[in-house]
Amino acid sequence: MTAFLSSPVRAQRSAPELQITFERNTEADRATAEQIHEVLRKKVREIARANGFILEGKGDGSPRVRSRVEAIPVPDYWGEVKPGPYRVGFTQRWIIDSTRRLPRPDKYRLRYRPVLLNVWYPAATASARQPFVYDDYFEGAVRAARGNGALVPYAQAIVGYQRSIAWHELAGTPRDSTPSDLTARIEQLFRSLTHAVRDAPRRSGVLPVVVYTQGARGSMDDNVVLCEFLSSRGYLVIGSAFPEEDNATFHTNSTDESRQRDIRRLLLEVQRTFGMTVQSVAVIGHSAGAQAMHLLASDPSAPVDAVLSLDTTQDYSMLSDRTWQFPQRTLTGREYVTMPFLYVAGPGALFELADSLHHSARTLLTVPGLGHNEFISQGVIRGHLSAGLARDNAARRDTVQRHYRMLVDYMASWIDATREVRAVLPPSPAPLRVTQVPVGENAPTLGAGTITTARELRHLFTTGDASTFAERSLAARKADGEAFPHSAFMMLLADAVRTGKGDRARTLYSELIARDAGMRNILTAIESRARLFERIGAQPEATEWRNIAATLGGSR
Structure with missing residues (x-):
């Protein structure tokens, strides 16, 4: 017993007709063939209705699509x-x-x-x-x-x-x-x-x-x-x-x-x-x-x-x-x-x-x-x-x-x-x-090659020496500036200052600006953030960001 679509439904649902034809093997058991036939008809009907088509019977048991409901246009x-x-x-x-x-x-x-x-x-x-x-x-x-x-x-x-x-x-x-x-x-x-x-x-x-x-x-x-x-x-x-x-x-x-x-x-x-x-x-x-x-x-x-x-x-x-x-x-x-x-x-x-x-x-x-x-x-x-x-x-x-x-x-x-x-x-x-x-992992594994994500940058910031961090992070930034924006470096440096690692933050920042003068924009962004918090009356946050700027400012 075989079944085939004599007129396939295209993705746009523009086929004029979907016709299902069954060819029965006369040597097969008729009862089994009828069961298979019914299962297929139900499945075809389900798929047709889900896609906006209506199956019509012909009286001879052959399921054919003789009409269809117009598909709802995509807005x-x-x-x-x-x-x-x-x-x-x-x-x-x-x-x-x-x-x-x-x-x-x-x-x-x-x-x-x-x-x-x-x-x-x-x-x-x-x-x-x-x-x-x-x-x-x-x-x-x-x-x-x-x-x-x-x-x-x-x-x-x-x-x-x-x-x-x-x-x-x-x-x-x-x-x-x-x-x-x-x-x-x-x-x-x-x-x-x-x-x-x-x-x-x-x-x-x-x-x-x-x-x-x-x-x-x-x-x-x-x-x-x-x-x-x-x-x-x-x-x-x-x-x-x-x-x-x-x-x-x-x-x-x-x-x-x-x-x-x-x-x-x-x-x-x-x-x-x-x-x-x-x-x-x-x-x-x-x-x-x-x-x-x-x-x-x-x-x-x-x-x-x-x-x-x-x-x-x-x-x-x-x-x-x-x-x-x-x-x-x-x-x-x-x-x-x-x-x-x-x-x-x-x-x-x-x-x-x-x-x-x-x-x-x-x-x-x-x-x-x-x-x-x-x-x-x-x-x-x-x-x-x-x-x-x-x-x-x-x-x-x-x-x-x-x-x-x-x-x-x-x-x-x-x-x-x-x-x-x-x-x-x-x-x-x-x-x-x-x-x-996966479950249990809490940091990326870094290889010797170029880092490719800001998540890897975060891990390198906490584990690498200042020279290695500056060299590898700036190479990554040159390859993909959107993945390594100034803001990512700013947040990492601010985190180091907040968690009592101000000396390390200053050393890392010094290495960055020594290799790329454009990284001085990080300090400018920190100072701008402090002024923003001052304007909106968030004094504790303004004070925090001024302290972060002051910690890094000695390296300018």
Whole structure:
């Protein structure tokens, strides 16, 4: 018995017809042949429906595709990202968490914390309904509150805040100061179709779950491409607005445990709403959201199976820098951080915190050419909206879109791999660079050749003599300036001063500037940082950086 496709389906789904033909061997057992036939028909039907095709019977048992539902176009804001095999559904609802009483009555007269549930999921079948428009990510949250009249003013207020944040991130300015040409494009984006159909039937079976949380003062749509994309790959993706715990403001917060508590409540609600058992949970955070996910991972009761950390901002510094509060709190519970971790950052990341979480198998992925907000789709869309305008940089825009596409593809493959027994983690496509750090390892192994990562620079700084460090680090910087920026050297020198190694810091700095006068910019950057802290009234930090500058200043 054989089976073949007489008209293959091309990737663009433009084939006019998919026809399945079976040739039965008359000598084979007919009953067995019929069983095989039925299994194949069911599998073909599943694949066809997932890809937007409809199988029609002919009455003779031959499964043929005689018609198909038009594929949902990929939105322009996806850039170079390509969807997976499943249609995407989306739903929103509000939850009142009665275990979290608000500390004081607010103007919305709410006694308990309201939590917005946003869910993207693979849809069960192709739907004739059209995707909703982008702005309905916001307006839909207001509609979802109408079943509880007391919630409507609150929903309107938080949605207004979310829209204003989204606008500011897309334009770089508040709405009332955005140039008219860019205003028109953002308004068009908000009217454009997404890649999701509201309240479409959900695909049956157990679905792996991903929770996404945005950065400080970020909007809930800030990585919407990733959320839609992962759902098209078969994942149920959860998001929310994540305001501060006391609802005093709508800002997100990485230090007050509100996100972690929201996530636990959202996972419970998904189980109730969808009637499914949550068996595999990966959490993704960007910036302050990534910081909060470190804290969640270090909680022994956390329902987390994998963590993806997108550019915490701390990755480029050392643990002695107390600008961030989450590293020490995470390290307090490091014995509980045993799940796989994917760290994503720019090439200049030092990754000292990642190396300290040695009970975990860690993947360190560096992506060149991306700014902090370009690790999320909002920053990529911002560049897309500027195409052809005065502020446009076409070459950089193309690079950002390409590297973001590589990033989300890698993230999906990494999550897939962590769910498999004896997983083989994916390699990284150039120019992305991946380093696998096994359980128990807390530092790179240096060979005699040229160092290639800032993580290796960090290790060389602490182990090599001054002359060797200067020679090898400057050779590496000459080969790849983006991987070895002045800021990496600055953070290493500052760490040495903070930890009582001021003489070594001064000696190393002297060796650097003796070989490359351009490295004097490190001291200039340190002095600029001290002045910045002074301007914002952060006197302890200003004093610290002035002391670091003074320690190194004797070598000028």
